[in-house]
Amino acid sequence: MIMGTVQMIARRLLLGVFVMWGCVTLIFVIVRLAPGDQATLSLGPDATADEIEAARERFGVNDPLLLQYVSYIGRALRFDFGDSYRLGQPAMEAVLDRFPATIQLALSAMAIAVVVGLILGCVAGGRPNGLVDRVVSGVSISLQSFPTFWVGIMLILLFALNLRVLPSAGSGSLSHLVLPAVTLSLPQVAIVARLTRSSLAESMQDAYVQTARSKGLTEPQVLLGHVLKNSLIPVVTIIGLQTGVLLGGSVVVENVFAWPGLGSLIVDSVSARDYSVVQAAALLIAAVVVVLNLLADLTYARLDPRIRVEAKA
Amino acid sequence: MTDTVLAERAAPTPRSATIDADLPRRPRRLGRILRYVPHGIIAVYIVVAAVGPLVVDYDPLATSVTDRLLSPGSTTSDGGTAWLGTDGVGRDILDQVVLGARTSMVIAVLTVAAAGTFGVIVGLIAGYVGGWADASIARLIDILVAFPGILLAIVIAGLFRPGILIVVLALSAVGWISFARVVRGASLSLRERDWVNAARVMAVPRRSILGRHVLPFVVGPVVAMATLEFALVVLAEAGLSFLGIGLPSTSVSWGQTIADGKEYLELAPWISAFPGVALAVLVICVGLVGDQLTARYGGNRR
Numbered sequence: 087m088i089m090g091t092v093q094m095i096a097r098r099l100l101l102g103v104f105v106m107w108g109c110v111t112l113i114f115v116i117v118r119l120a121p122g123d124q125a126t127l128s129l130g131p132d133a134t135a136d137e138i139e140a141a142r143e144r145f146g147v148n149d150p151l152l153l154q155y156v157s158y159i160g161r162a163l164r165f166d167f168g169d170s171y172r173l174g175q176p177a178m179e180a181v182l183d184r185f186p187a188t189i190q191l192a193l194s195a196m197a198i199a200v201v202v203g204l205i206l207g208c209v210a211g212g213r214p215n216g217l218v219d220r221v222v223s224g225v226s227i228s229l230q231s232f233p234t235f236w237v238g239i240m241l242i243l244l245f246a247l248n249l250r251v252l253p254s255a256g257s258g259s260l261s262h263l264v265l266p267a268v269t270l271s272l273p274q275v276a277i278v279a280r281l282t283r284s285s286l287a288e289s290m291q292d293a294y295v296q297t298a299r300s301k302g303l304t305e306p307q308v309l310l311g312h313v314l315k316n317s318l319i320p321v322v323t324i325i326g327l328q329t330g331v332l333l334g335g336s337v338v339v340e341n342v343f344a345w346p347g348l349g350s351l352i353v354d355s356v357s358a359r360d361y362s363v364v365q366a367a368a369l370l371i372a373a374v375v376v377v378l379n380l381l382a383d384l385t386y387a388r389l390d391p392r393i394r395v396e397a398k399a
Numbered sequence: 400m401t402d403t404v405l406a407e408r409a410a411p412t413p414r415s416a417t418i419d420a421d422l423p424r425r426p427r428r429l430g431r432i433l434r435y436v437p438h439g440i441i442a443v444y445i446v447v448a449a450v451g452p453l454v455v456d457y458d459p460l461a462t463s464v465t466d467r468l469l470s471p472g473s474t475t476s477d478g479g480t481a482w483l484g485t486d487g488v489g490r491d492i493l494d495q496v497v498l499g500a501r502t503s504m505v506i507a508v509l510t511v512a513a514a515g516t517f518g519v520i521v522g523l524i525a526g527y528v529g530g531w532a533d534a535s536i537a538r539l540i541d542i543l544v545a546f547p548g549i550l551l552a553i554v555i556a557g558l559f560r561p562g563i564l565i566v567v568l569a570l571s572a573v574g575w576i577s578f579a580r581v582v583r584g585a586s587l588s589l590r591e592r593d594w595v596n597a598a599r600v601m602a603v604p605r606r607s608i609l610g611r612h613v614l615p616f617v618v619g620p621v622v623a624m625a626t627l628e629f630a631l632v633v634l635a636e637a638g639l640s641f642l643g644i645g646l647p648s649t650s651v652s653w654g655q656t657i658a659d660g661k662e663y664l665e666l667a668p669w670i671s672a673f674p675g676v677a678l679a680v681l682v683i684c685v686g687l688v689g690d691q692l693t694a695r696y697g698g699n700r701r
Binding site for chain 2: 101104105106108109112113116117119120121227228230231232233234235236239240242243247330331333334335337338341342352353356357359361364368371372375376379
């Protein structure tokens with residue numbers, strides 16, 4: 087049993103390392119294929135042909151592709167993606183400066199999604215196909231169908247411009263966090279609610295529910311004490327997986343609210359072709375996602391003994 | 400407290416029984432008609448996207464100072480009516496919504512076609528051939544999903560020269576994965592079916608087996624997947640153009656109009672509002688049709 091768990095963790099870790107290598111390679115390929123290069127960009131439009139050639143030599147753009155790739159991997163291992171020509175500081179440093187704001191936003195959004203989604207899912211799943219269930223499922227579909235940036239703008243219109251209760255942009259206080267976090271959380275609320283609902287509805291069919299009912303437990307006791315615990319397993323996993331999606335979603339939402347996180351840095355850097363920052367940021371996010379997926383897998387195995395048995399077999 | 404608990408305990412079984420029992424015939428027929436409402440709305444979008452640009456006379460570079468920020472329904476300087484108002488430089492919002500529908504749907508159709516074709520081929524190989532091909536495809540997918548989809552699209556579309564094709568490529572880069580997964584699962588079980596075995600015994604070439612004996616049976620789930628993917632692509636494309644990434648600035652798209660309107664949010668909220676509603680209605684309808692197809696043909700949602 088212990089051996090099985092250790093083996094599973096080792097296999098997962100190995101897969102994680104492999105995926106990170108793949109991500110680094112993928113980014114290398116995209117950046118090499120994209121027009122223009124770091125050397126030319128760092129000099130600006132007034133550079134002479136000789137200066138460009140010298141810079142290309144310095145940046146190693148003229149080296150054979152394989153050599154460039156190897157040195158790229160070497161630098162990636164040291165988290166060294168060169169300096170941002172736009173910000174004049176090491177790219178990884180710029181990315182790490184912005185990272186806490188994005189984490190703060192993503193975690194707040196996840197917290198909202200879990201709390202609201204679980205409540206909605208329980209209310210709906212407790213009585214499948216009832217009126218509440220239908221309303222909740224209609225709301226979930228709408229939440230997933232409106233683009234987040236549009237919802238964000240409409241929330242600004244309502245709460246910042248008309249009611250004037252919340253700031254429309256920027257960061258610094260808790261009230262600045264509310265609108266971006268709510269906007270980012272809405273599609274996730276829908277996902278958590280739908281998953282909780284279907285998981286609950288499925289568990290309600292199980293024999294132990296009948297046992298619990300026949301013991302004379304009240305319906306809420308059955309739901310909260312027995313069914314919910316068993317239906318939470320997929321929900322816990324999805325929390326890990328969806329946090330990665332939230333990091334992607336925050337790229338768009340941060341731009342709506344001028345939130346000073348990784349997302350707005352990525353968009354600005356992409357538009358300015360600041361390759362070093364784009365690479366550093368993309369790989370940092372990929373690393374976070376890989377780690378989160380790993381944690382989700384392990385939690386899943388921890389919560390559901392059946393999986394541990396399967397991993398052992 | 401006790402009362403509500405008792406009521407809740409008593410309720411479930413009898414109530415659901417009565418709902419089934421006295422479901423009148425009329426609502427059921429109504430329900431059957433209502434099922435096709437999303438189809439009808441999508442048809443309207445298709446007509447608007449196809450015919451609209453011929454009817455609408457829109458110049459993305461034109462500006463009219465007198466027609467700036469007119470509210471919905473007001474009369475413009477040339478005597479027309481701006482049903483959905485005008486934007487910050489006097490361009491008609493309805494025109495932009497109509498032209499945006501075309502941009503959005505062209506990109507979505509191309510992306511779903513490209514991602515679908517590639518995904519189906521990869522999925523067939525992974526499921527039918529199996530072995531190392533299956534394993535390496537699984538690892539490739541592991542790598543791609545480490546980047547949140549929209550992030551990879553932003554990087555690809557942002558670093559290359561703007562254009563519709565690069566947007567399609569950027570969105571397909573991740574979009575094929577769900578097709579591949581569905582097809583892989585389906586062909587994995589189809590591989591063991593009798594008619595496939597029979598064909599194999601008769602030495603039918605593998606390519607013909609895949610094309611004639613496996614492919615036809617994955618069409619259903621693939622079509623269901625395609626509708627859901629279509630909705631996701633419409634949302635993702637709007638996100639890209641909202642960020643000003645991918646499409647050249649002369650093209651008209653919902654995301655761009657919404658971004659333009661953010662500047663005038665307090666004075667003219669309609670600029671951002673209407674394109675978003677147009678987009679959401681399309682996505683909701685496509686999603687509903689997709690759910691119907693999924694219920695009929697199976698294939699898992701994402």
